[in-house]
Amino acid sequence: MQLIGTSRTRAGRYGWLAAALCMAGVLNTASAAEPVSMQYPIAPQGSYKGLDVQQPIEFPHDIHTAVNKINCLYCHTYARQSKVAGIPPTSKCMGCHSVIATDKPRIQKLTEYWTNKQPIPWLKVHDVPDFVHFTHERHLKRFIFDNPEVMNNLSVDTVAPVCAMCHGDMRAKTVARKDKPMTMGWCVSCHEKNGGPGDCWKCHK
Numbered sequence: 001m002q003l004i005g006t007s008r009t010r011a012g013r014y015g016w017l018a019a020a021l022c023m024a025g026v027l028n029t030a031s032a033a034e035p036v037s038m039q040y041p042i043a044p045q046g047s048y049k050g051l052d053v054q055q056p057i058e059f060p061h062d063i064h065t066a067v068n069k070i071n072c073l074y075c076h077t078y079a080r081q082s083k084v085a086g087i088p089p090t091s092k093c094m095g096c097h098s099v100i101a102t103d104k105p106r107i108q109k110l111t112e113y114w115t116n117k118q119p120i121p122w123l124k125v126h127d128v129p130d131f132v133h134f135t136h137e138r139h140l141k142r143f144i145f146d147n148p149e150v151m152n153n154l155s156v157d158t159v160a161p162v163c164a165m166c167h168g169d170m171r172a173k174t175v176a177r178k179d180k181p182m183t184m185g186w187c188v189s190c191h192e193k194n195g196g197p198g199d200c201w202k203c204h205k
């Protein structure tokens with residue numbers, strides 16, 4: 001809370017200066033009008049070395065996102081509108097893997113699930129307790145869909161840094177791994193720096 005107060009005071013005190021510099025073309029409007037980061041958020045500190053989760057198929061995020069430049073939002077489509085980001089259905093994998101890398105053992109295992117009509121039993125890596133209310137929707141609206149820095153150049157390389165605030169850089173990983181502590185203090189510290197809600201009931205409904 002203290003941080004929000006501090007930046008508001010500073011904006012009030014130096015608002016006239018920013019306006020003057022802006023007219024003089026010294027500052028761009030975005031940074032003058034918004035002392036709190038409106039573009040990429042200020043990352044909360046802290047890390048957490050999560051245990052490796054043994055997935056049914058080791059899914060290589062690096063090959064798909066760093067090498068083949070497939071956007072996170074192409075597979076994690078639900079992240080845009082809903083509470084859960086979701087893991088893509090096997091049909092989405094098969095859109096490519098009915099023809100790509102069909103000779104590889106992991107793709108043969110994938111195809112086996114598909115032809116046997118069995119869902120792949122992916123395990124959840126990130127999980128906040130049930131008494132915590134979290135949705136991707138507002139976070140992604142703010143940091144992706146309302147962020148011109150990302151939307152004017154929408155690609156895996158502008159989206160991934162936003163996800164990385166909370167998940168670490170998935171472009172560098174094979175299977176997903178928990179990188180951030182995801183504790184109350186961690187959530188609150190980002191809310192303080194970037195203007196998220198501070199009321200208990202917002203996160204505990």
Ligand code: HEC
Nearest residue numbers: 059065070071072075124125126160163167170171175176
């Ligand atoms: C081709 C589809 C595909 C793309 C593209 C993709 N993912 Fe994934 N993602 C998956 C699959 C499948 C899993 C489940 C396996 C796992 O957890 O490793 C997963 C798991 C995850 C998880 C862990 C979910 C949990 O259980 O907590 C995160 C976080 C994640 N992806 C983020 C990203 C980010 C960020 C990007 C872009 C840099 C991305 N993904 C791109 C398919 C994809």
Ligand code: HEC
Nearest residue numbers: 058059060063068070088092093096100101104106107110
């Ligand atoms: C848009 C196309 C596309 C989609 C969708 C896609 N992949 Fe891939 N995948 C690729 C490409 C391209 C490669 C690299 C193939 C190569 O190196 O020969 C790859 C490689 C892989 C590999 C590594 C294979 C190996 O052993 O070298 C695995 C495993 C894999 N994909 C699993 C999946 C799964 C599971 C899904 C669905 C969640 C998925 N892919 C969705 C394009 C895709």
Ligand code: HEC
Nearest residue numbers: 072076079084085086087126127128134139162163165166
């Ligand atoms: C503000 C932090 C934050 C950001 C930004 C964020 N996530 Fe998450 N993500 C979480 C939390 C917290 C969970 C665990 C949710 C739960 O347990 O209910 C999660 C869970 C997930 C999961 C697991 C399945 C699910 O739906 O719960 C996937 C996949 C995922 N995120 C992908 C993404 C992708 C892709 C992006 C970027 C487009 C992204 N996340 C951005 C915090 C974030």
Ligand code: HEC
Nearest residue numbers: 128129132182183184185187188191197198199200203204
């Ligand atoms: C920005 C979101 C957020 C806000 C705001 C928030 N909490 Fe939390 N809270 C969490 C998360 C996430 C956890 C679970 C992780 C953990 O235990 O640190 C949690 C856990 C808790 C727990 C359980 C702690 C334990 O040791 O099991 C209590 C009690 C709690 N919060 C009370 C509060 C109170 C009281 C407030 C208001 C002063 C508040 N929370 C505000 C996110 C939040």
Ligand code: HEC
Nearest residue numbers: 041044133134138142165187190191194195196197202203
């Ligand atoms: C990267 C910074 C960041 C992190 C980390 C973060 N938040 Fe937020 N959160 C925000 C911002 C900024 C907003 C305000 C978005 C807006 O309304 O424009 C917000 C809004 C929210 C809201 C209100 C959305 C609604 O639907 O009413 C909730 C609830 C919330 N966050 C919960 C959490 C929880 C729980 C965690 C930790 C697991 C968390 N957040 C982690 C930045 C963050």
